[in-house]
Amino acid sequence: MLALKNKATNSLLKSEKKSLLRFLVLYTAMVMLMIMLLSVFYYQGQEKLMLAQERATLSKYAYIQTKRLKVLHHFFDERTTYPRDPRFRSAIYDNEFVKIFSLAKEENIYFDKEIYIAGNMIHFIETLDNYYLGARYLVIEVDDDTGWRTEIWRRIFGYGSVIFIFFMLFGFYLAKLFLKPMRDSIVLLDRFIKDTTHELNAPLSAILANIEMMDMDVMAEKNKKRLARINIAAKTVSTLYQDLTYLTLEHERRNEDELVEIKPLLEDRVEYFNAWIQSKKLECLMDMEDVTIIIDKRKLTRVIDNLISNAIKYNQRGGTIGIELREGMLMIWDTGIGIEKEKIPLMFDRYMRFDESEGGFGIGLSIVKKILDEYHILIEVESEVKKGTRMILKW
Amino acid sequence: MVKKFLLMATLIMSGMFAEDAYERHCVPCHAPLPTSLQRMFMNHLLVYGGEHNFKAALKHYLRYPSKDISVMSDLFIDNFGIKEKSTLSDEELDEAIDIYWSKFKVFNKLK
Numbered sequence: 001m002l003a004l005k006n007k008a009t010n011s012l013l014k015s016e017k018k019s020l021l022r023f024l025v026l027y028t029a030m031v032m033l034m035i036m037l038l039s040v041f042y043y044q045g046q047e048k049l050m051l052a053q054e055r056a057t058l059s060k061y062a063y064i065q066t067k068r069l070k071v072l073h074h075f076f077d078e079r080t081t082y083p084r085d086p087r088f089r090s091a092i093y094d095n096e097f098v099k100i101f102s103l104a105k106e107e108n109i110y111f112d113k114e115i116y117i118a119g120n121m122i123h124f125i126e127t128l129d130n131y132y133l134g135a136r137y138l139v140i141e142v143d144d145d146t147g148w149r150t151e152i153w154r155r156i157f158g159y160g161s162v163i164f165i166f167f168m169l170f171g172f173y174l175a176k177l178f179l180k181p182m183r184d185s186i187v188l189l190d191r192f193i194k195d196t197t198h199e200l201n202a203p204l205s206a207i208l209a210n211i212e213m214m215d216m217d218v219m220a221e222k223n224k225k226r227l228a229r230i231n232i233a234a235k236t237v238s239t240l241y242q243d244l245t246y247l248t249l250e251h252e253r254r255n256e257d258e259l260v261e262i263k264p265l266l267e268d269r270v271e272y273f274n275a276w277i278q279s280k281k282l283e284c285l286m287d288m289e290d291v292t293i294i295i296d297k298r299k300l301t302r303v304i305d306n307l308i309s310n311a312i313k314y315n316q317r318g319g320t321i322g323i324e325l326r327e328g329m330l331m332i333w334d335t336g337i338g339i340e341k342e343k344i345p346l347m348f349d350r351y352m353r354f355d356e357s358e359g360g361f362g363i364g365l366s367i368v369k370k371i372l373d374e375y376h377i378l379i380e381v382e383s384e385v386k387k388g389t390r391m392i393l394k395w
Numbered sequence: 396m397v398k399k400f401l402l403m404a405t406l407i408m409s410g411m412f413a414e415d416a417y418e419r420h421c422v423p424c425h426a427p428l429p430t431s432l433q434r435m436f437m438n439h440l441l442v443y444g445g446e447h448n449f450k451a452a453l454k455h456y457l458r459y460p461s462k463d464i465s466v467m468s469d470l471f472i473d474n475f476g477i478k479e480k481s482t483l484s485d486e487e488l489d490e491a492i493d494i495y496w497s498k499f500k501v502f503n504k505l506k
Contacts, residue, residue: 076437082505094445101505131444133501 016179023175031167038163039156046152051115051122054142058115058124061088061140069132076133088142092135100134104141111137120144190247197244204241207234232276239305243363246302255296262325263288265297269304270323273312281318288325293395299371306364307332307391314389333390339383347381416487417494428475430467436499438466446500450492457481457488 068083069092082101091102097111106118115124124140211231216224270277270284277284293300311321311334319335339347348369372379372393383389425432443452456464460477481488 073437073441076501077433077499077504080504080506096445096447098445098502100501131441133505134440134444134449136444 016182019182020175020179023178024171027171027174028168031164031171034167035160035163039160042156043152046148047117050148051117054122055115055124058088058122058140058142059126061085061090061142062124062126062138065090065138065140066126066128066132069128069135069138070130073132088140090141091139092133093137093139094134095131095136097137102139104139106141109137109139117144120146193244193247197241200237200241200244204234204238208238228275228279232279235272235276236309239309242302242305243367246299246367247363256298257294257296259292260295260297260300262291262293262300262330265300266304266323266325269301269308272305273308276309276312277321280312280315282312282315283318283320285320285322288323289327291325291327291330295375299374303368303371303393304332306368310334310364311336311389311391319388328395330393331390333388335388338385338387338389339381340385341383344381344383415494416483416491417498420481420483420487420491421495424478430471432495433499435467436495440501442466446496450489450496453492453495454488457483457492 065083065085065088072079072081072083082103084103089103089105091104091109092100093109093111094100097109099107104121104123106121106123108118109123109125110116110118111125113123113125115122117123118141120143122142122144124142126138126140128136128138207230211227211234214227216227219227266286266288270286308321308323311332314336315321315334316336321335322331322333324331324333348365369379376395378394380392380394381389382392421432425435439453440449443449457478458481460480462472462477465472465477483491
């Protein structure tokens with residue numbers, strides 16, 4: 001029982017897929033945003049740590065350079081050579097940020113910061129108490145060893161990937177949790193249908209057999225109409241029964257593919273639904289060529305029955321049903337209520353019904369799609385609201 | 396006596412016929428002092444830094460000279476005293492200070 005249940009509901013419905021996809025897109029975006037933010041904070045933290053380590057050295061350089069500037073100031077202008085040091089480059093600026101002299105490669109200086117990274121260099125700004133040579137700001141510049149940066153990126157990508165994978169697995173688990181109630185209700189409905197289907201067969205067969213056996217000639221016209229209505233109702237229930245049986249029990253049965261002549265089958269099914277067609281005063285236009293296909297006849301019958309019954313069910317009174325059969329193409333069209341374009345992709349989902357005014361479980365087209373997919377037959381839907389629908393099968 | 400007279404006459408004459416305000420109003424009085432104008436400039440620069448600060452502070456000192464705000468050492472002041480208040484007009488004072496700045500500024504002199 002459990003195995004049957006799983007088989008019947010294993011594949012994800014389109015609506016489920018859509019919900020899952022939306023959740024995953026949102027979740028992935030959130031996870032990526034979170035990882036990016038963490039990475040930024042981590043990067044900034046590591047950068048600060050590196051600068052803090054560099055600060056001590058650069059501060060020492062600044063102290064040395066200040067002493068040299070002091071000497072130069074007192075001997076100016078006998079001596080005019082700016083003091084140089086192979087360990088660093090320096091520059092001096094006055095209190096109006098005007099450059100007095102510079103050996104720095106990077107001329108763009110941020111005086112509001114004490115230490116910062118400028119391109120591939122580190123700048124340390126020392127504010128002087130005595131304005132030697134008129135300088136208030138002493139800039140010490142050293143080349144930035146980019147090794148620390150490579151290491152940080154390596155860590156970010158490494159740990160980031162692990163965190164991302166972990167959160168994605170967690171996301172899948174969450175998605176399954178979210179979808180469980182939806183899935184449970186589908187399983188429950190499947191089980192209910194399966195259980196009730198068994199009980200429908202015998203009374204339905206009895207009704208239909210007895211209707212066939214009734215002698216219509218001796219019946220009053222009024223009773224004939226009533227009987228026709230009973231016939232239609234019984235056949236509608238029969239179609240539903242066939243669908244439900246197919247849905248719940250079909251996987252237990254092997255395919256019996258054979259060469260099927262579609263035209264006589266279509267005529268037979270139209271005849272089967274004739275009483276219903278008549279009751280809605282529908283005109284049935286049939287334009288058919290002799291076409292054959294290798295298929296399980298029972299399954300093709302399910303497809304045709306569902307497409308014709310939908311064309312009748314959703315048609316307006318006095319409307320038209322058309323059946324056009326060509327080599328490699330079958331089209332069943334109607335002049336019914338139609339369906340909105342954006343809803344077309346969802347119409348093959350199980351239990352998906354767009355018009356609550358008509359009866360049914362919303363399983364017919366789901367069965368049609370399942371069978372057509374099995375035989376690699378394409379189905380195209382062209383529909384216009386309040387004008388009608390064309391269901392085109394191509395193989 | 397003759398030598399002294401000649402020196403004074405030379406200084407006065409050089410001041411009177413000097414080309415600019417700095418040469419006319421600053422150099423003659425500072426020439427006899429042991430500390431050069433260059434050294435005084437560097438002392439002033441050490442305290443006041445940038446050009447605007449430097450000029451504003453110097454102008455204020457020339458208008459209101461005081462031991463408290465002088466950049467010279469106590470020894471220097473004890474020996475030579477504080478200068479007299481400047482009687483120059485604003486224009487002349489500004490011109491003299493501008494020339495002084497241009498002459499001794501550090502910019503473009505370092506190599």
